[in-house]
Amino acid sequence: MPIDILMPALSPTMEQGKLAKWLKAEGDKIKAGDIIAEIETDKATMEVEAVDEGVLAKILIADGTDNVAVNTPIGVIAADGEDASAAASGAAKAEAPAPKAAAEPEKTAEAPAGPAPAAAPSVPAQAKSYDASSEFPAGAEVVSMTVREALRDAMAEEMRRDADVFVMGEEVAEYQGAYKVTQGLLQEFGARRVIDTPITEHGFAGIGVGAALTGLRPIVEFMTFNFAMQAIDQIINSAAKTLYMSGGQMGCPIVFRGPNGAAARVGAQHSHDYAAWYSNVPGLKVVMPYSASDAKGLLKSAIRDPNPIIFLENEILYGRSFDVPKGDDFTIPIGKAKVVRPGSDVTIVSFGIGMNYALGAAEALAKEGIEAEVIDLRTIRPMDIETVIASVQKTNRCVAVEEGFPQSGVTAEIGMKIMEAAFDYLDAPVARVTGKDVPMPYAANLEKLALPNIGDVVAAAKAVCYR
Amino acid sequence: MAIAARKTKAGVPAKAAGKAPARASAKSAPKGSAKAIPNVPTFTKDEELHAYREMLLIRRFEEKAGQMYGMGLIGGFCHLYIGQEAVVIGMQMASKDGDQVITGYRDHGHMLACGMESRGVMAELTGRRGGYSRGKGGSMHMFSREKNFYGGHGIVGAQVSLGAGLGFANWYRQDGRVSMAYFGDGAANQGQVYESFNMAQLWKLPVVFVIENNRYAMGTAVNRASAQTDFSRRGVSFGIPGEQVDGMDVRAVREAASRAIEHARTGKGPYILEMQTYRYRGHSMSDPAKYRSKDEVQRMREEHDPIEQVRGRLTREHKLGEDEFKAIDAKVREIVNDAAEFATHDPEPDVSELYTDILLEPAQA
Numbered sequence: 001m002p003i004d005i006l007m008p009a010l011s012p013t014m015e016q017g018k019l020a021k022w023l024k025a026e027g028d029k030i031k032a033g034d035i036i037a038e039i040e041t042d043k044a045t046m047e048v049e050a051v052d053e054g055v056l057a058k059i060l061i062a063d064g065t066d067n068v069a070v071n072t073p074i075g076v077i078a079a080d081g082e083d084a085s086a087a088a089s090g091a092a093k094a095e096a097p098a099p100k101a102a103a104e105p106e107k108t109a110e111a112p113a114g115p116a117p118a119a120a121p122s123v124p125a126q127a128k129s130y131d132a133s134s135e136f137p138a139g140a141e142v143v144s145m146t147v148r149e150a151l152r153d154a155m156a157e158e159m160r161r162d163a164d165v166f167v168m169g170e171e172v173a174e175y176q177g178a179y180k181v182t183q184g185l186l187q188e189f190g191a192r193r194v195i196d197t198p199i200t201e202h203g204f205a206g207i208g209v210g211a212a213l214t215g216l217r218p219i220v221e222f223m224t225f226n227f228a229m230q231a232i233d234q235i236i237n238s239a240a241k242t243l244y245m246s247g248g249q250m251g252c253p254i255v256f257r258g259p260n261g262a263a264a265r266v267g268a269q270h271s272h273d274y275a276a277w278y279s280n281v282p283g284l285k286v287v288m289p290y291s292a293s294d295a296k297g298l299l300k301s302a303i304r305d306p307n308p309i310i311f312l313e314n315e316i317l318y319g320r321s322f323d324v325p326k327g328d329d330f331t332i333p334i335g336k337a338k339v340v341r342p343g344s345d346v347t348i349v350s351f352g353i354g355m356n357y358a359l360g361a362a363e364a365l366a367k368e369g370i371e372a373e374v375i376d377l378r379t380i381r382p383m384d385i386e387t388v389i390a391s392v393q394k395t396n397r398c399v400a401v402e403e404g405f406p407q408s409g410v411t412a413e414i415g416m417k418i419m420e421a422a423f424d425y426l427d428a429p430v431a432r433v434t435g436k437d438v439p440m441p442y443a444a445n446l447e448k449l450a451l452p453n454i455g456d457v458v459a460a461a462k463a464v465c466y467r
Numbered sequence: 468m469a470i471a472a473r474k475t476k477a478g479v480p481a482k483a484a485g486k487a488p489a490r491a492s493a494k495s496a497p498k499g500s501a502k503a504i505p506n507v508p509t510f511t512k513d514e515e516l517h518a519y520r521e522m523l524l525i526r527r528f529e530e531k532a533g534q535m536y537g538m539g540l541i542g543g544f545c546h547l548y549i550g551q552e553a554v555v556i557g558m559q560m561a562s563k564d565g566d567q568v569i570t571g572y573r574d575h576g577h578m579l580a581c582g583m584e585s586r587g588v589m590a591e592l593t594g595r596r597g598g599y600s601r602g603k604g605g606s607m608h609m610f611s612r613e614k615n616f617y618g619g620h621g622i623v624g625a626q627v628s629l630g631a632g633l634g635f636a637n638w639y640r641q642d643g644r645v646s647m648a649y650f651g652d653g654a655a656n657q658g659q660v661y662e663s664f665n666m667a668q669l670w671k672l673p674v675v676f677v678i679e680n681n682r683y684a685m686g687t688a689v690n691r692a693s694a695q696t697d698f699s700r701r702g703v704s705f706g707i708p709g710e711q712v713d714g715m716d717v718r719a720v721r722e723a724a725s726r727a728i729e730h731a732r733t734g735k736g737p738y739i740l741e742m743q744t745y746r747y748r749g750h751s752m753s754d755p756a757k758y759r760s761k762d763e764v765q766r767m768r769e770e771h772d773p774i775e776q777v778r779g780r781l782t783r784e785h786k787l788g789e790d791e792f793k794a795i796d797a798k799v800r801e802i803v804n805d806a807a808e809f810a811t812h813d814p815e816p817d818v819s820e821l822y823t824d825i826l827l828e829p830a831q832a
Contacts, residue, residue, distance in 0.1 A: 006537065006538055007537075008533075008534070008536070008537020009537055009538070009539050010752060010753045011752065011753045012539070012542045012543060032527065032530060033526070033530060033549075043753060044749075044754060044755045044756075045754075045755055045756045045757075046749070046752070046753070046754070046756075047748075048537070049533060049534075049748075051527075051530045051531055051533075051534045070537075070539060071538060071539065166639065192639065197666065198662075198665060198669070200662040200665065202628065202658065202659045202662055203628050203631075203659050203662025203663050203666055204662070204666065205628070206625060206627075206631070206632060206663065207628055207629075207631050207632040207635050207663065207666060208632060209628075209629055209632055210569075210617075210629035210630060210631060210632015210633045210634075210636070211632045211633070211635045211636040211639065212632075213617055213629070213632070213633070214567075214632075214633060214636040215636075216639060216640075233625060234625060234628060234629075234659075237622050237625060238620070238625055238629060242610075243824050243825070243826070243827065244603055244825055245600055245604040245608035245610075245618075245619075246599075246600050246604060246609075246610035246618070246619075246824075247599065247600035247601035247602075247603050247604065247824060248601070248823065248824035249599075249600075249610050249611070249612050250617070250618075251827050282825050283825055283826065285826070301829075304829065304830070305829050306827040306828075306829060306830070307826045307827055307829075334829075
């Protein structure tokens with residue numbers, strides 16, 4: 001069978017090109033790998049390499065021809081032992097069938113012209129709030145502990161439970177943690193499982209991801225998430241996308257954790273809140289707890305989770321104490337919000353340190369006769385918007401609060417989601433209170449101005465209540 | 468000579484023709500063979516045959532991929548490994564089951580060398596459901612947990628840290644495995660490579676860093692991008708041993724690989740192998756072919772081709788006849804044609820695949 005040589009495409013967008021030059025003449029023997037012609041477009045030059053062996057029986061398109069359409073037969077190869085002249089004449093007739101058809105993929109599935117399958121269940125008409133009451137088993141014994149201790153206990157318990165769990169990061173071992181979150185872990189688990197790294201975020205994040213791809217469960221501590229920007233390529237391109245790119249083969253069970261957002265008077269490069277950044281990325285889960293019990297229960301769930309988790313802590317909250325249930329079995333599910341204060345007049349939704357402002361405002365509003373329902377998202381991605389919607393369907397008003405920047409922020413997302421799912425329930429536009437749209441200043445007075453405060457939230461809540 | 472001159476002229480921009488070609492080809496003359504280790508180890512006939520078959524499979528597969536790209540069956544980027552086959556085949560001949568491989572985006576050869584099926588690789592190139600990533604990865608993103616192939620990475624240099632992480636996992640588990648992290652002369656200038664070198668040596672991780680120096684990072688010659696062009700020395704400040712290897716000679720590659728892998732496997736830490744090799748084709752499919760002379764490419768093909776070297780020895784020393792070569796060629800061609808046929812007719816992924824494999828379900832505690 002004579003074989004047509006087709007005009008190749010240089011790129012998916014190329015439709016035609018110039019056949020610049022034949023490097024073989026009719027009658028020449030051709031071996032696989034031989035360069036037989038050169039093609040040019042406005043972008044590039046390409047050599048046409050033979051894949052099949054035989055004799056160049058006929059040249060169908062001459063040197064220097066412009067605008068040759070991709071997949072047009074440009075020559076004919078006669079296979080070994082075939083009569084070249086017969087092949088040449090036969091091919092002239094064989095030109096008739098559109099060569100493109102040969103290359104057309106067989107389509108069994110219709111091209112997705114219609115709506116793509118739904119990504120996630122949409123919020124039902126009457127949303128149902130997540131019931132967090134079972135998280136604290138009734139009559140459970142509680143102990144007061146700081147967020148710092150809760151995080152440490154979560155890691156220690158999971159490291160006892162699973163030998164594949166280890167911690168790595170700067171100053172996590174001998175120094176006992178830059179913020180003392182890993183205190184005592186080196187003593188209990190030894191240097192193989194509690195690993196001090198050099199100051200080299202990009203490198204050790206990549207090493208952590210590589211280890212996770214083999215099934216180990218690294219906890220990678222960033223001294224602050226500001227430094228994780230050095231490592232963000234490994235977090236997003238390697239950790240978040242590999243499961244999808246591998247067709248489900250390569251899971252990446254890793255936790256990236258550390259303090260995030262503003263501390264106090266540390267300037268613009270140490271104060272950035274990355275909740276919105278990571279929440280933009282499919283393939284990641286993003287957790288940002290406020291209380292010690294949520295910090296412990298969610299970190300334990302994060303370590304057990306088979307996916308890459310961004311676990312955003314806050315330096316100011318480390319020393320804050322909360323009641324935490326006793327026992328090693330206590331976990332909080334990722335992806336569930338919590339109604340921390342019921343109310344009927346306005347929904348205030350926040351997460352992480354933003355809860356400071358949300359709860360403070362609710363207290364102040366109560367004194368003025370406005371009962372705010374306060375929701376702690378706890379997980380930013382996947383976001384439990386249903387719990388928020390259920391509340392908005394009751395209160396018909398919402399204020400969203402975060403310390404991050406306003407544009408493309410988490411509160412922007414909350415507002416949009418409410419509009420999509422509960423527009424008809426709203427008696428006022430959703431309001432947001434965020435950090436100001438400026439790099440964090442150092443001066444005490446300016447820093448205070450750059451951050452949200454309880455007064456801002458109270459004012460926003462009153463505004464949506466038209467009071 | 469007359470032929471070479473004509474080709475050289477054709478390969479350079481019209482303006483520069485006349486003086487640039489001679490200089491360019493002299494400067495970038497491949498060092499590989501010139502610096503070959505004097506005592507190149509010999510292969511048995513079986514080893515030569517194995518190397519020949521494996522390298523030929525990669526060559527024919529890549530030629531077919533190039534052809535299918537030209538037919539519009541393969542989209543986006545497609546980086547062919549033609550010319551570099553001896554590197555991955557020699558390395559694999561020295562490795563053991565369980566050792567891991569990770570590389571960048573010029574990855575089809577590595578997958579075939581790891582024993583991944585031609586059908587699955589080609590069907591991924593055409594974006595079909597039978598591809599290794601079910602059509603969701605493409606040329607640059609394929610994996611096989613079964614074959615310990617960890618990708619297939621599109622961010623230049625990222626695979627070096629990940630490869631060190633594979634080595635870290637071996638160290639953590641003390642399971643005697645070695646990770647082989649491949650990257651190019653271009654990636655060798657990325658910062659995270661040195662962060663990884665540092666930690667790998669600090670913790671004595673079992674990883675072999677394989678630098679495939681094919682002399683061009685896209686279109687930039689090594690001497691235009693690298694202050695230190697002896698890549699085997701890139702680990703000197705960390706105390707990582709390294710050597711330059713004739714990456715066109717599969718025997719030299721296997722010999723060096725055995726030393727490096729043994730070093731890593733016995734707890735002595737990482738090892739750097741600079742494989743001096745050459746890519747015949749463009750960086751990707753669309754390549755201006757203006758940064759090097761055709762003469763240079765042609766000379767490499769004629770004088771250093773890794774497959775022709777083995778073929779020559781099989782003919783001369785092992786008296787392999789034309790019929791036996793034809794039989795091997797036919798077998799390889801059959802595998803490749805079957806893969807192409809499969810990849811052409813396998814259906815595209817079901818539309819429901821759009822939303823799968825984003826997250827794994829947590830196990831119920």
